[in-house]
Amino acid sequence: MISKKVEAALNEQIRIEAESSQVYLAMASWAEVQPGIDNVTAFFYQHSEEERQHMLKLVHFVNERGGVAKIPKLPEPQSTFPSIKSAFTSLLEHEIFVSQSINNCIDIALEEKDYATHNFLQWYVAEQIEEEALARTMNDKLELIGDDKSGMYMFDRDILTISMAPGTKPVV
Numbered sequence: 699m700i701s702k703k704v705e706a707a708l709n710e711q712i713r714i715e716a717e718s719s720q721v722y723l724a725m726a727s728w729a730e731v732q733p734g735i736d737n738v739t740a741f742f743y744q745h746s747e748e749e750r751q752h753m754l755k756l757v758h759f760v761n762e763r764g765g766v767a768k769i770p771k772l773p774e775p776q777s778t779f780p781s782i783k784s785a786f787t788s789l790l791e792h793e794i795f796v797s798q799s800i801n802n803c804i805d806i807a808l809e810e811k812d813y814a815t816h817n818f819l820q821w822y823v824a825e826q827i828e829e830e831a832l833a834r835t836m837n838d839k840l841e842l843i844g845d846d847k848s849g850m851y852m853f854d855r856d857i858l859t860i861s862m863a864p865g866t867k868p869v870v
């Protein structure tokens with residue numbers, strides 16, 4: 699059974715994962731109408747879907763542990779981006795924010811001596827390490843590419859492979 703404090707923290711995390719899914723869905727939809735970045739588009743769609751799975755995992759956990767999961771109302775996400783690099787910078791910043799929020803949930807679980815929730819959240823800790831590493835890799839590559847069109851062509855060609863490489867995480 700989870701305490702009210704843990705329930706509130708996990709419900710906030712449900713909201714954040716749902717919002718992440720929306721934010722990346724908006725990036726995917728924006729990317730889909732930009733020329734020549736079909737794989738970047740696919741990457742954002744996959745990432746959005748993955749965040750939805752993170753949300754669902756939390757919904758099930760809260761409900762199974764005697765709490766009540768709240769399905770949140772979400773603000774409209776940013777729908778246009780000045781560049782591909784700017785979308786990926788937002789993605790990295792967002793993942794850092796998600797990691798901080800997971801850490802906060804863990805702090806509360808420990809305060810409440812809720813070791814089951816602490817254990818459950820370790821999956822998210824590992825996931826965030828991989829997601830931040832992946833986002834940093836993408837940003838580093840885009841920094842090198844700059845305005846070089848052939849570099850961007852290769853980035854789009856390789857992005858799904860990069861996201862599956864060792865040290866990063868599969869996005870499918």
Ligand code: FEO
Nearest residue numbers: 718749752796829
């Ligand atoms: Fe589920 Fe990338 O936060």
